[in-house]
Amino acid sequence: GLIQFIPFSYAQTNGEPISISSSLEFIEYSEIEGIKENISVVNIQLPEANWTIEDIQINFSDISLGSEIRTIEDTETGFEDVINKNPSKRTFALGTQLEILEVTEIFGVFIKGYKTPQANETIKFQIQGYDEGNHVPNNTIHRSIDLNISLNLAWYYQDFSSDPITLPVGNYSLVMNGTNLLANADARYIWQKNHEDPQFPFLHTSSYETSWSTGIVNTSFLCKLNQRIDRSYFPSDLNMTAEVNGNNYEIINGSIPGTGSLEIPDADYFYEEINLNIPIKINESLTLKFNCNYTINLRNEFTTESFVKFQETNNQWSMSPIISRISQNYHIRFDIPKNWYNFTIYRKLSSSWENVTSLVQVINRFITIPNNIIEDGAEWKIEANSPNINFNIEMIKTEWKRGDELEFSVNAPTTQGNLTFIIIKPSGKAELIEIKEAVSELNYFSFEIPSNWTKGTYIGKIYWNNETDVGMLSQEFQISIASIPFTMNPWMIFAIILITAGISVAGIISYRTIKTMRNKQAGRKQKLYDSCIDILNLDYIMVTDKKSGLNVYTQSFVEKAIDASLISGFLQAIHSFGIELIKVEDQSQTIKLEYKDSIILMSEFVNIRLILIMKERPSRFFLYSIEELAYDIYKNY
Template sequence: MKVFHYKKKLNLSLGIVIIFIFLSGINVNSSLFSKEVTPPFINLGLENMNYGISLNNAPQININTSSEFRMHEFANISSSKENISSIDINVPSSDWNLTNIELNFTDIRLKQETITLASQDDVSDVWVLKNGEYEQLAMQMEVTESIKLISIDIYGFSSQIPEVDEVFVKITGWDDGNNEPDTTKIYGDTIPLNISNTPQWFEQKFAEPIDLEPDNYAIVLDGYPEIGNDIQYYWFINETNPNSLTMSYWDYRFFQGGWDWYSIAGDVFCHRINQFANRSYRPTEINMSAVINEKSYSILNGVDEGMGYLNLPNLDFPIPGTILQIEISTNESIQLSFNLNYSLSINDFKNVDLWLKIEKVKANEWIIVPNITRYSFYYSVAFEFPINWNNVNVFRNGLNISEDSGVLFENDILTIDNNTITPNSTWLISANSEQKDFALSSSAITFNPADKLEIKAETSFGNGELRFSLIDSNNQEIYEEIRSLSLPTEKFSYVISSGDRAGIWNAILIWYNQTDAGFASLTFNVELPFVLEPLSVFFISIGIVGAVSSGYGSYKLIKRRKQTEAIKKRKIIDKCMDIVNLKSILVTDRNSSLTLFEGTYVEKGLDSNLISGFLQAIRSFGIELTESQESSQIIKLEYQKLKIIMDEYGDFRIILIMKEIPSIDFLDSVKDLSYELKEKFEKYISNFNGNIKPFKYIDRLIVKHLNGELLYPLKLDRAENSNITTEERALISKISGLLKTKNTDYIYFKDIVEEKACSPEEVLLINSLIQKGILNPILSFK
C-alpha cells in the first residue's frame, strides 16, 4: 500500500509537472489568427503644434497647422469727401499697413479763423463797468471783407458771479464822423454777457452767425440802465501799444446834464474775433500740411487757387485701429474747409489653416482653407508657395476655378483678383509636393512581454516635427511621442507589457515642417503566451482535479474576485472621467452640416466661433467616413487643445467635444447612441424642411446612453429622508457648502467630484442620492 500510494503520488505529480510545462512552454504566434493590418488613418489637428489621433483602416494621414502659413491681402480704397476739415478713412479691420496714398484737395477755403486784437499778454490796465459810472464799454471793429461773425472772446472777469442778466453784448454800427459807436444800428442778436469771477477768456457766442460787409462796427458791453450796484465787470485793456482802433466808454456828462460816449484812440480792449470768411488759399500760402503717422508732409499747390495734392508712395506703417486719421494743419490760426478725393493702397498678412494629407505611396497634398471676403473696394489676395510645391488648384464653392482669368500663378505666387472674389463663398486651395524619404529600423521583428522595443529613424532633415505612434493589432494607438527634430538619428522606445494585444503592430513616424513632409512605417510581431479556451482547459485538467487542493482553488477564486472588483472600480472611474471631460455634444445633418441639436455641459459655454471654425474645417477639408451609411464609424481629432470625437452613421453626425480622449466603453456607448439616433429620428431627417424642433428630444437618448443624468445640473432636495447613510449625509453637507460658495441652487457633477481623482465611492454615493430623489437632474436647464 505504501509503495502503491507513493507511485500514485509520483505519477500524479509527474502529470501535473508535464502539463504545467506543456501549458507554459508553448507560445503561439498570434499572427496566425490575425489579418494583415494596413497603416491606420491618423488625423493630427495642429493648433500651435498640438496633436490628436484618429484610427480607421485607411492608409493616409492628415495634418492641420495655422502657425505660419500666411495669406497676403491687398486693397485699394478710393472715394471722396466734401466740406471737411480733417480726414478719417475707414479700413476693413485693424492691423492693415499703409503703403501708398494720394490726396487731391479742391475748394480749400477758410472755415473759421480767430483774430486776436489784444491778448492776455498785452494787458496794461483794466476798465470797470459799473453802475453810475461807465455803464457801457465799446471797441471799434474793422471788417475788411465779407464775413460771418461767429463769436467774440473778451478777457476779463466780474467781482462776483451774476445771478441775473444785467449786461448784454451786441454788435452796433460805428459813427466815423464822431469816432464812436452808433447804437442806432444793431446787427444780429443781443446776447447776455458770459462771465465769472475768475480772470480768463470768455466766449460770447451768437445764436446765429452775423453777416457783416466791409465797414467799421462796434463791440458793445451794455449795462445801461440795467446794471446794479452789487457787481462790477472788468475788461482788460492794452494802453501801451498804439493801435489804429478806438475804444469808447459811455459816461455821464455833468456840464451837459446827460450820458454820452467818450473815445480814446489807440487803446484796445483784449478781445478775439471768431469768424467765417469767403476766402480760398493755395496750400503753400498757409503752409498747409498733412500729419500721417506723426510725420508732417507738405501739401503742394494745384493748378488753381484752392487746389492742392499730396502723393506718398513706398510707405510702410501699421494703421492703428480701423480708421486712418490724417490731421490737416497750417501756420495760421484758421480752420480750413475743403473737398477731397483720395486713394490709398493697404496690405495685410493673415495666418490661414493649412492641412497636409499624406498617403504612403502618393505625393503629399497641401490644402489651404482661407477666409476670403468680398468688399466694395478693390481687394485681392496672394499666397507665396514653397518652390517644391506644384499642381496648384483653386476651388470656389467646390468648383475648380484655376483657369479663371482672375487666378494667376506665377513665380511660385498665387494671386486671386478682385473680380474673381464673390460674396459669401467658401475657398479651398490645394497643391502637391514629393514625400521626403527616411528609414525606420527596429531592434528585432518579434517582441514578448517585458521586451524593450526600440525604433530608430535615420533622417537628413534640418528641422521639423516628429510624431511617433504605435498601433496595436486592434488598430488602437497605444503609445505616442512628439518631439522636435534635433539629431540625424532619432530613437523611440516602448516596453511591451503583458496587458498589450498580441499580433501585428505598426510603428508609424511622421516628419513634417511648413514645406515638406515624410511618412515611414514598420511592421513587427508581438507574441504573448498561449491561453487555452475554457473547454480545452476543462478536458486537460479533468485528470488532475483530484491533485488540486481546495486551498489553491480558494486562492484562484479570491484572485478572480479581486480582479473583478478592480475592473468594476476602473469602469466607475472611467465613466466619471468621461462625464467630467465632456464639454459639449452636437448632432448635425451630415450632408448640410446644419446643427440639429446642441448640448453644452459646462457653465461657461464654448466659443461659438471655435465650434463653427471646426465645422467649417470639416466641410472644407472633406473629412468623411466612407462606410458610415452601413455602420457607425468613429474618428478622433484634436482641434485647439480640445479632443473631438466624431461619429457618423446614416445621415447623422455626432460631435463630442472633450478635454481628454474617453474610455473604450464610452466610445461603445456613442456607437449605440448613433444606432438609436438613426432608428428614432431618420424619418425627420429624410423629410427635413428646416424645422429642428423634433430633434430637441435627442437629449433623452443622451441620458439613456451616456449617463446623461450626470451631465445636467443637479438640484439638491433638502427634504428630510431617514433612509440616508452617514456617508451620504457627509456628501450632502459637502454639496450644500459648494452651493453656498457658488451662490446658486444647482451644481454640476464635475463640481462635486475631484476631477483628477474621481473616487468610485463618491461616484456611487452621488448615484445613490439621485436614485433616492435627493439629487435631481434639471433636464430642462438652459
C-alpha cells in the same frame, strides 16, 4: 521658427491610422477710401481692428485757419454812456471804427461795460457801414441784435454766430444803439474806452444825439472780435505736419494755396484700434480747418487649417479658407508651397461647387484671388498635390521578443519637421508610440515592447511632416514569446517527503488489501521506497490562488531559492494560453508538465492550486496523494 507638433487622430484616413493637418497663412488686402469736410483732425473708421496699415495717401484742400479772437482795444482809461437824461444831455448811440484788411467772417464781438439798475429798456448792438468822409457810421445795418450787458463791469459777448457775417475788405462800425430811448436820468448804458493811448490811434469814434458827431481819432471803445479770416494757406505757411504711429510727417504743398498732400508709402505698422486718428499740427495756436480725401491700404494675415490625405503616388491637400469682404476693394493672396502642384480653387455660392481656378491670378508662385470674384457669403475650397517625401528607416533586426527594447533609426529629410511613430498590431489596431521633432538628419527611436503583447506580425509606421510636406515609411517586424528558464537545485524536500510519504503509505495499504500477506508486505515496501524516492525528488512546493495566480505559500527544499511569484505567474500564463498538458486520468484535477530536467505537477481543488516541482517523474501513488493533499489544504486552511 520651430515647427509645432501636428495634431493627429486615430481615425482611419484613406487607409492610414492618422490624419495630419497644418496651418497655412493667407494674406488679405483691403483698400478703403473716403472724403472728410470742414475738419481739423483726420479720423478714419477702419472696417476692423488689428490690421496692418501698409500705406497712407491723404490729399488736402481748402486749408484755412479757424476762428480767432482779435483785440481792437482792451485798455480802459474812461467811458461814455448811452443816456436820455433830458433834452440838453442825451446820447442815443456810440460808434467805433472797424477796419477789415482781409475778407473776414465775424461770429461775435466782446465789449467791456455795464448798465445801471434803472436801465431796463432793450437797446441794440449793431454792425453798420462806415462814412469815409465824416468817419462815422452810415446807418447801413449789416447785423443787429439785442445788447447783452449787465450791472457789473465786465466783458460781454455780442453773439452773431447764429447768422455770422462775412465782411469784405473795408471800414465798418460797431454801434451801441439806444435810439428812441425814453427819458430817464438814471438809465445809463456804459461802454469803456481808451482815449489816452489806444492800440490803433488812427481809428475814429463818434456819438449820436440828433446826428452823428464827426469822428475823432486817438480814442477807441474797448472791443474784441471773434473772427475767421477767409484765407487759404499752403501747408508750409503753417508748418503743417501729420502724426502717424508716433512719427511726424511733413505735408507737402499742393499746386495752389489751400492744397497739399501726405504720402506714407511704407507705413507698415500694426494698428489695434478700429478708429485711425491722425492729428494735424501747425505752428499757430488757431484752429486749423480743411477738407480731404484719403486712401488707406490695409493688410492682415490669417491662418487656415489644411488637411493631407496619403496616397500611393502623391498626397492630396485640402483647405477651406473663410473669406469675408470688408471693403469694396479687397483681395486675397496665398504663397504656393514649394512642392505643391495641381492647384484647384472652388467657390460655392448656392448649392454646388464651381471651379474658378481660371479666374485667379498666379504670378511667381503667388495665388491672388481678385476683388471681382469675391462674393459675400461664398464658401471656398482649395486643393493641391504634393509628392511623398523620401527618407530611410534602419532596424538592426526584425524579430523581437516581449520585453525587448525595440530600437531603430530614421534618416529624416534635411528640412526641419516632425516624426510620428505608430505601431499597427496584428489585430489592425493602431497605437501611437511617439512624436518627436526632427532636429537632425539621424533620429533614434527606442521602445520597450510590453509583456502583454501577443506574438505575431507588427507594422511600424513612421510619418515625417512639416507644414507643407509629408512622407511615410513602413517596416514589418515579428514579436515572439520568450521562454522562461527554470533552475532546479538538488537539495530539497524532507518535510514535504514526510507529509507525502504518509499519504502515500496510507494509499498503498488500502490499495493492496486484496493481496496476499506477502504481496502486501512487498507492496508496502515498494510504496515506502517509492515515497522516499518521491520525497527526495521534491524541490519546491507552492500554494497559489487559482483565479489570480497569487502565491499564498512557498517551501523550498533546495539551497538555491527561486522567485515564487515568477513561477506561479508563468504557470498561470501556461494554463491561460492552453499549453498542452497531460492529465493523470480523465476525472483527475492533477496535471503534469515536463520541462527540461524538471517535472511540474499542478493539482486544483475549488479555488486553490497546489504546485510541486520535482527532479524526476513521481510514482503513481504520489500523484494520487497530491489530490488528497490539495483537498486537505482547502478544508483546513
